[in-house]
Amino acid sequence: MRAKSNPIPTDNRSFAEAARRAQIVDCAIDAIAEMGFAKASVDQIAKLAGVSKGVITYHFPKKQEIVDAIIEKVMAAGRAYMEPRILAETSAAGRLRVYIESDLAFIGAYRKPLIALVEIAMNARRDDGGLVIGPDSLAQRAASLEELLRAGQRSGEFRRFNTRVMALTIIQAIDGVPPLLAREPNRDLKLHAKELATIFALATRRPSS
Amino acid sequence: MRAKSNPIPTDNRSFAEAARRAQIVDCAIDAIAEMGFAKASVDQIAKLAGVSKGVITYHFPKKQEIVDAIIEKVMAAGRAYMEPRILAETSAAGRLRVYIESDLAFIGAYRKPLIALVEIAMNARRDDGGLVIGPDSLAQRAASLEELLRAGQRSGEFRRFNTRVMALTIIQAIDGVPPLLAREPNRDLKLHAKELATIFALATRRPSS
Amino acid sequence: MRAKSNPIPTDNRSFAEAARRAQIVDCAIDAIAEMGFAKASVDQIAKLAGVSKGVITYHFPKKQEIVDAIIEKVMAAGRAYMEPRILAETSAAGRLRVYIESDLAFIGAYRKPLIALVEIAMNARRDDGGLVIGPDSLAQRAASLEELLRAGQRSGEFRRFNTRVMALTIIQAIDGVPPLLAREPNRDLKLHAKELATIFALATRRPSS
Amino acid sequence: MRAKSNPIPTDNRSFAEAARRAQIVDCAIDAIAEMGFAKASVDQIAKLAGVSKGVITYHFPKKQEIVDAIIEKVMAAGRAYMEPRILAETSAAGRLRVYIESDLAFIGAYRKPLIALVEIAMNARRDDGGLVIGPDSLAQRAASLEELLRAGQRSGEFRRFNTRVMALTIIQAIDGVPPLLAREPNRDLKLHAKELATIFALATRRPSS
DNA sequence: TATGAATGAGAATTCATTCAT
DNA sequence: TATGAATGAATTCTCATTCAT
Known part of the structure; x- marks a missing residue:
């Protein structure tokens, strides 16, 4: 018999809260992926979750907070999936290959969340009219990929090319999936x-001769 | 009484009608490009056009008809711009190069309409929830490009690759612009x-040796 | 026969528009006076007016605009009623008397609008939390009355007193009605x-001896 | 078994209960005074009090009960402050002066509670639409003040005037502060x-000669 | 053709109240 | 007692669409 009698009620609460939030986020992902961002109203999300609308607004007072939670969740999952695989490679060419392959593998495993994410990226706008997933977000991803490409150029694995255009093209090829x-x-x-x-x-490869 | 006092009145009507529709379509393009699809309401389009809302609904009883007209107009303009340039090339490699260059030149010249088109492609949905610019549209463009790519493979200019994936990747690289x-x-x-x-x-090129 | 054939359609439109707005403003006054500012929702106003809710929002896109219209209407009516009567008096004492009497007469004739105005003054708040009829409004009325009081002091009709406090006290005595x-x-x-x-x-009067 | 091991447990409860209620009432006063009656939701009060919303509804099942408690508390404090001071005066004129001065002193010392009380007086409405601080409350205060005024008239200190109007005017002058x-x-x-x-x-004073 | 008034459905958000733990 | 999750009604506002003039 363990001494640990504490039923950690606080953690239970946190856990229940987190579970509810996760459930709502998942239902919001389903709703956005299936009917598009514009039609995924709070009512629809509540209906999918089988709860009253008030439950949604209780946990996420502003709809934007659900959207932010989706973005964070999917982005974090993507990073967690891809990063170790990419870093396991030592050559720039290997890292680029794994960047592409692991991103597509991730997309295959997270279809709906990624469809939802694309919907959000294209549609969600802040009150001031600016996109929620705006230039900064794309620029960040591009910058990270450019770093990889430049490393390949420095090491002589890659030919000279505009790393910005290359990075954007690769990202678009992936984001289109x-x-x-x-x-x-x-x-x-x-x-x-x-x-x-x-x-x-x-x-990207350097001409052989 | 003057001769020819009323020449082809019906055509005049058609002409005026066409001019009105074109004006509305242009204003709708401006509205969608500037504030995004979701905020480009009929009221906003009417305001931009400097006409009453009724004029819009008179010429386009359903908002979707405006959207369809935008799609048709921009697509047609793109084809008119690109096709002669592409056909002027004789090699597959030349055609692919011109395909890309002429599409980007077109995009540069038609910025707003294309931003609007992308907004529509990502946001507009039919009553049943399906995307307005759906699989068919993309498939058609991809098929046309695949034809070009397959011709290059047959002639030996291009290496063996999956023409579908290549075509989609090229289109995505362009559509991302x-x-x-x-x-x-x-x-x-x-x-x-x-x-x-x-x-x-x-x-795409065939390995030299 | 006059050349003036113009049936002033524009004015007709303006007239119909103005009539609708006036009707809505009047119904809003009734609603606010009868059930209080908090309960006088757009729905209630529409119900009182016998029109759909959309009519209200068509003519007054923001509810605050109705409130502003009420304030303007009642204030203007009050000024129109009181000013000539006050200015007809020559002595400061006479003007003060008429100020009070004409304001109460006006209140008697415009009971409901003034009850509504008081509701608005006490309850209506802007998005930032500030009162819609704020310090400025009261200060303006007080300043105008202080002017009258100071004139009486200068002319020797009135004793020395703090004009600010006197003005506020008089206004409160009236506003409480x-x-x-x-x-x-x-x-x-x-x-x-x-x-x-x-x-x-x-x-206010000067001690006789 | 110890003697007196549990001294007046019920009273302890009562005490804790009373303390909690007082705390909630004070926080509700702060909330109403600072953001206005309409924005002072149960959530806000709970946040100010640093307790969960459930605590509020446990002690005050209906929000109206908090409001009633505020009214009672502030009114009682006012009476406690003013009454002895007024009764210490012997002349009607003295009592009237002290009535005014002590009420304003009280207001100065209890700013927030009185601002909250005014918010309640103007905004709070019962389910049937009637004001919470209604005619009766004002009438009671006026009646009490009228008593004072009539005493002055009977004693010859005061001139003949309508005691109702005078009482209301005095109260309004004070309540406007x-x-x-x-x-x-x-x-x-x-x-x-x-x-x-x-x-x-x-x-109020009687003409001297 | 043109106008703009009218409609009603649907969106997000707020909130008092109830209730299981 | 205390907690905070859940509920559902109410509110403001937006918007495509219809319609009388």
């Missing part, structure tokens, strides 16, 4: 990833 | 086009 | 006015 | 009281 999946759920992501990896391997 | 422009209006499109052309030239 | 009326509709306003006039005549 | 304070916290209450006392001394 969730919508494709929404339209063709049976698309072969493994193949897609392999082809993309080859395309950008050829586009 | 209008949002970039919205965020960075001074982006150098000439450079961007040149880099993209190089990327996909390297990615 | 609409709520009294709401509670006791049969209150004798003539008598009330006469008593108030006497009170402030005695309170 | 808390809102003034809310807007101008540095207003000189001593001076204000002195001026008011003079005004109503002059307005």
Whole structure:
């Protein structure tokens, strides 16, 4: 018999709270992925979650907070999935390949959340009219990828090219996949990833001679 | 009594009608490009056009009809711009290069309409929830580009690759440009086009030996 | 036969528009006076007006605009009623008496609008939390009355007193009447006015010897 | 078994209970005074009190009960402050002067509670729409003051005037002070009281000869 | 054709109140 | 007692669409 008699009620509360929030976030992801951002009203999310609308607004007083939670959740999951795989590679070419392959693998595993994320990226706007996932977010991802590309150029693995355009092109090739999946759920992501990896391997490598 | 006092009145009507519709479509493009699809209400479009809301609904009983007209207008303009330039090239590689360069040149010349088109592509949904610019539209563009790519493979100019993935990647690289422009209006499109052309030239060409 | 064939359609429109707005403002006055500011929702106003809620928001996109219209209407009516009567008096004492009597007469004639105005003054708050009829408004009325009082002091009709406190006290004595009326509709306003006039005549006049 | 091991447990409870209620009432006063009646929700009061919302509803099942408690508390404090001071005076004129001066002194010492009380008086409404601080409450205060005024008339200190109107005017002059304070916290209450006392001394006193 | 008034559905948000733990 | 989750009604505002003139 363990001494640990404490039923950690506080943690239980936190846990229940976190579970509710997670449930709402998941239902919001479903709603946005399935009917689009514009139609995913708080009512619809509540209906999907099987709770009253008030529950949603109790846990997320502003709808934007749900959106922020979705962004954070999906982004964090993506980073957690991709980063170790990328860092396990030592060559720039290997890292680029794994960047593409692991992102597409992640997309394959998180289809709906990513479809929702794309919906949010394209539609969600702040009160002032600016996009919620704005230039900064894209620029950050591009900058991180450019770093990888520049490293390859410095090491001589990659040819000279505009790292900005290359990075954006790669990101767009990847970001275009969730919508494709929404339209063709049976698309072969493994193949897609392999082809993309080859395309950008050829586009970046240094001419042999 | 003057001769020819009323020449082709019906055509005049048609002409006036067409002019009105064109004016409305242009204002709708401005509205969508500037405030996003969700905020571009019929009221806003009417305000921009300097006419009463009734005029809009008279010429376009359903808002969706305006959207359809925008899509048709911009798509047609794009085809009119690109097709002769592409067909002027004889090699597959040349056509691919011109495909990319002429599309970006078109985007540069039609910034607002294309930003509006992207807004529509991402946001507009039919009553049943389906996207207005759906799989079919993308599939059509991809199919047309695939035709070009397959021709290059048949002629031996291009290596073996999955034409579907390549076509989608190229289209995504191009379609990603209008949002970039919205965020960075001074982006150098000439450079961007040149880099993209190089990327996909390297990615498609047959290994030399 | 006059050339003036113009049936002034624009004015007709303006007239219909103005009539609608006036009707809505009147119904809003009724609603606020009868159920209080907090309960006088747009729905209630629409119900009182016998129109749909949309009509209200069509003519007054923001509820605050109705409130502003009420304030302006009642204030303007009050000024129009009181000013000529006050200016017809030549002595400061006479003007003060008429100020009080004409304001109470006006209140008697415009009971409901003034009850509504008091509700608004006490309850309506801007988004930032500040009162809609704030310090400025009261200060302005007080300043105007102080001017009258100071004139009486200069001319020797009035004794020395703090004009600010006197002005505020007189205004409060008057502003307190609409709520009294709401509670006791049969209150004798003539008598009330006469008593108030006497009170402030005695309170302001210069000691005789 | 110890003697007196549990001395007056019920009273302890009562005491704790009373303390909690007092704390809640005080926080509700703060909330109403600071953000106005309409914005002072149960949530806000709970936040100010640093307790959960449930605590509020446990002690005051209906929000109206908090409001009633505030009214009772402030009114009682006012009576406790003013009554002995007034009764210490022997002349009617003296009592009237002290009535005014002690009420304003009380207001100066209890700014927030009185601002809250005024908010309640103006805004709070029962389910049936009637004001919470209604005719009866005002009538009671007026009646009490009328008694004082009539005593002065009977003793010959005061002239003949309508005691109802005079009482109401005095009360309104006093009740108008808390809102003034809310807007101008540095207003000189001593001076204000002195001026008011003079005004109503002059307005009530019997003509000398 | 043109106007703009009218409509009603649906959006987010606030809030007093209830209730299980 | 205390907690805070849950509820559902109410409120303001937006907007596509209809319609009389």
